Amino acid sequence: MNGSAKPYGVVAEFDTPAATMHAAEKIRDQGFTRWDVFTPYPVHGMDKAMGLRNSKVGWFTFIGGVTGYITGMVMQWYMNAYDYSIVVGGKPMFSPIYSFPPSYELTILFGAFGSLFGMLFLNRLPRLYHPLLKSRRFASVTHDKFFVVIECGDPKYSDTETRKLLESSGSKHIEVAEE
Amino acid sequence: MSSHTESSTFGSLELARWRQLPTWLMAGGGLLALIGAAVDLQRFGYAWLLAFMFFLSLCLGALFLVILHHLFDAMWTVPLRRFVEHIACLAPVMLALFLPILVLAPKLYPWMTIDPETDHALHAKHQFLNAPLWYVRVFVLFGIWTWLAYGLRKWSLKQDETGAAECTYKMRRYSAGGIFLFAVTLTMAAIDWMKSLEHQWYSTMYGVYYFAASVWTTLATVYLITVVLKHAGPLRYVARERQFHDTGVLLFAFTVFYAYIHFSQYFLIWNAALPEETYWYVKRETGSWWDIGMIIVFGHFVLPFLTLLRIDAKLNLRVMVPICVWAWLMHFCDLSYNIMPVRHAAGFPAQWLWLDLACLAFFGGVLAKAFLKSFNAHPPYPQRDPRFAETMEVYLPPASSGRQASAHGGAK
Numbered sequence: 001m002n003g004s005a006k007p008y009g010v011v012a013e014f015d016t017p018a019a020t021m022h023a024a025e026k027i028r029d030q031g032f033t034r035w036d037v038f039t040p041y042p043v044h045g046m047d048k049a050m051g052l053r054n055s056k057v058g059w060f061t062f063i064g065g066v067t068g069y070i071t072g073m074v075m076q077w078y079m080n081a082y083d084y085s086i087v088v089g090g091k092p093m094f095s096p097i098y099s100f101p102p103s104y105e106l107t108i109l110f111g112a113f114g115s116l117f118g119m120l121f122l123n124r125l126p127r128l129y130h131p132l133l134k135s136r137r138f139a140s141v142t143h144d145k146f147f148v149v150i151e152c153g154d155p156k157y158s159d160t161e162t163r164k165l166l167e168s169s170g171s172k173h174i175e176v177a178e179e
Numbered sequence: 180m181s182s183h184t185e186s187s188t189f190g191s192l193e194l195a196r197w198r199q200l201p202t203w204l205m206a207g208g209g210l211l212a213l214i215g216a217a218v219d220l221q222r223f224g225y226a227w228l229l230a231f232m233f234f235l236s237l238c239l240g241a242l243f244l245v246i247l248h249h250l251f252d253a254m255w256t257v258p259l260r261r262f263v264e265h266i267a268c269l270a271p272v273m274l275a276l277f278l279p280i281l282v283l284a285p286k287l288y289p290w291m292t293i294d295p296e297t298d299h300a301l302h303a304k305h306q307f308l309n310a311p312l313w314y315v316r317v318f319v320l321f322g323i324w325t326w327l328a329y330g331l332r333k334w335s336l337k338q339d340e341t342g343a344a345e346c347t348y349k350m351r352r353y354s355a356g357g358i359f360l361f362a363v364t365l366t367m368a369a370i371d372w373m374k375s376l377e378h379q380w381y382s383t384m385y386g387v388y389y390f391a392a393s394v395w396t397t398l399a400t401v402y403l404i405t406v407v408l409k410h411a412g413p414l415r416y417v418a419r420e421r422q423f424h425d426t427g428v429l430l431f432a433f434t435v436f437y438a439y440i441h442f443s444q445y446f447l448i449w450n451a452a453l454p455e456e457t458y459w460y461v462k463r464e465t466g467s468w469w470d471i472g473m474i475i476v477f478g479h480f481v482l483p484f485l486t487l488l489r490i491d492a493k494l495n496l497r498v499m500v501p502i503c504v505w506a507w508l509m510h511f512c513d514l515s516y517n518i519m520p521v522r523h524a525a526g527f528p529a530q531w532l533w534l535d536l537a538c539l540a541f542f543g544g545v546l547a548k549a550f551l552k553s554f555n556a557h558p559p560y561p562q563r564d565p566r567f568a569e570t571m572e573v574y575l576p577p578a579s580s581g582r583q584a585s586a587h588g589g590a591k
Contacts, residue, residue, distance in 0.1 A: 054490055054491070097445070
């Protein structure tokens with residue numbers, strides 16, 4: 001091990017989803033904030049075990065959608081009624097009725113942008129490198145192992161106590177990942 | 180009765196007090212409706228038609244939800260399916276309630292008394308829109324709905340006893356063919372009984388428009404009934420967060436779907452600006468019909484849309500119960516907007532509101548009695564549905580799994 005490297009967090013390996021779930025519940029009840037669970041497949045009920053709240057992505061979608069709707073309406077008013085007004089089919093220069101379908105499409109488009117970029121932003125993506133990828137054992141997370149990682153940056157983190165907590169919750173193998 | 184004792188031990192919602200409500204609604208509504216019929220027979224007919232279309236929405240919406248359940252092999256609707264089946268099985272009662280419309284039809288539908296040779300629109304549509312065929316269709320439509328609803332419920336009840344997979348296959352077969360019959364018959368009902376009030380009009384979206392409004396109202400009703408049945412006892416342990424959340428999500432989806440369909444209908448007519456189409460909306464932009472139109476835009480769509488947008492709203496009873504009751508009010512406005520301008524061109528007939536409400540009350544009372552009778556006669560939810568354990572998040576290993584595993588081992 002390179003002694004000068006900064007530790008990133010403790011990585012605890014588990015064999016079963018049930019053990020991982022119980023460990024997650026313990027960590028949640030201790031009040032940790034900067035930690036995560038890694039599993040080879042989605043485990044039902046893990047969000048509750050981890051105490052995760054609803055994702056905030058919805059707000060990005062909503063703001064994106066509202067922006068799209070307003071953009072659509074303003075754009076059509078500017079083009080058809082203000083900048084270069086032309087009568088088409090005997091319709092008014094501007095009407096919310098004919099402007100609705102394009103505005104609606106833009107609502108969906110910008111809403112989708114909001115979801116995508118909001119998700120990337122909240123996940124701090126794109127990211128070219130992650131400390132956990134250095135760990136050999138961690139590679140088996142895509143196969144048959146379950147991992148709980150508590151970051152050293154967590155205010156509740158302590159070198160000895162956190163390791164003990166993970167040991168007591170039944171982890172078979174614990175190591176420290178480096179930055 | 181076990182459900183009764185349960186409700187008195189657990190009951191956070193005292194239902195015994197409301198036991199006489201359907202009788203009172205039936206008696207009071209019926210009496211006022213009779214007075215209305217004596218005062219103005221034609222106006223009574225329109226009020227009756229409105230009430231009929233309102234409750235037909237629930238009946239057909241329920242049939243659709245049952246069909247949907249089987250088509251998608253849904254899991255979360257299992258605990259709710261039984262009472263929805265009972266609502267769908269109200270079809271024969273609806274036929275009995277159709278009787279006044281059957282008798283008053285020539286007074287309600289102007290085309291019935293017009294000579295098609297003198298009216299171009301009617302002449303063009305006469306192949307479909309003629310009185311004998313109209314009467315025949317009434318019985319064909321009710322026949323199909325009754326056959327579908329009773330067939331689906333028959334096998335569902337049989338599964339309570341036998342638990343056989345065969346029942347599920349039978350119900351799926353009813354649903355697979357039934358969805359087509361449902362689409363055609365609902366469209367015909369909407370055209371025959373509501374759209375033909377103004378026979379000159381054209382709209383290819385009318386059937387799906389009534390469908391969207393119907394399922395929306397039905398989902399609101401299903402949500403409310405689930406709340407009542409959960410608090411009163413019968414669905415106490417089986418109606419869970421999932422059922423409320425997903426019914427709420429579907430309600431939200433149909434809020435948008437209804438708005439999409441109604442806007443599309445308006446937009447196409449507005450854009451094409453053909454007199455034989457626009458007159459329908461021009462009529463409905465006259466007087467206080469304009470305000471009702473605005474109430475539909477903002478109350479049928481914008482308000483429920485914004486309220487239901489948040490994911491947690493669907494589980495919050497303080498939000499959902501008022502919204503579901505509001506949905507009934509909006510559906511009433513919507514049907515009034517469709518039916519009443521034929522008789523009241525000047526605006527919304529507030530002076531006749533008592534008769535509309537009386538007919539609605541009478542229908543509500545009669546149908547509630549019929550519903551409660553079948554609800555009390557059968558288990559409150561499917562007892563041995565193959566999806567039931569899964570819905571309750573219980574894992575049951577298949578009975579034959581052990582044998583199969585050893586057989587596989589042997590083959591290796």
